[in-house]
Amino acid sequence: DIQMTQSPSSLSASVGDRVTITCRASQGIRNYLAWFQQKPGKAPKSLIYAASSLQSGVPSKFSGSGSGTDFTLTISSLQPEDFATYYCQQYDIYPLTFGQGTRLEIK
């Protein structure tokens, strides 16, 4: 199975900051990488697919990059509603696998 490793596991930031989360795959996954946002008690929300393409309705403050094994999610101008847990997922090869999550907290 492909292992997905996110870093950091948690991150403290202030409103207005820009943050970057990293996701590394244990083997190449082309650009079949998605990012999800999850708030407490809620279902995940899809943000990005194909490493850098925004899902419909997702604001441009979210951006993704990478290919192969190394990927990043960047969130600019943090607002209170952005504080949540973020997961990466590879969907190149089954079984689909997720990163362990990055909890983004308000400083």
Add this chain to the structure above:
Amino acid sequence: EVQLVESGGGLVQPGGSLRLSCAASGFTFNSCEMNWVRQAPGKGLEWISYISTSGSTIYYADSVKGRFTISRDNAKNSLYLQMNSLRAEDTAVYYCARMSGSYVGTDYWGQGTLITVSS
């Protein structure tokens, strides 16, 4: 509006069975691949099963293989997960999730249904 609504969750004893349903609306269900994903309390997301548009291709995570069965009824716009031989470690919120093609991946999620396996 795309909607995925799971049902069938609840409390079940170890060794018991449960069938989850996911009712889809707002899109052409028979054109979309579907997955089940679960999340144990306080833990991360775990993919557990995939089914192709026609149901001809199915995958399972090793953790549920041989115990869980995914299926779909395109005439009823519904996805199912038959869960047998349930264990305490199967306790989780179960989500159905839509894939808009193999390149786009998962784009919509249901609200989830909680399964608690306990005596």
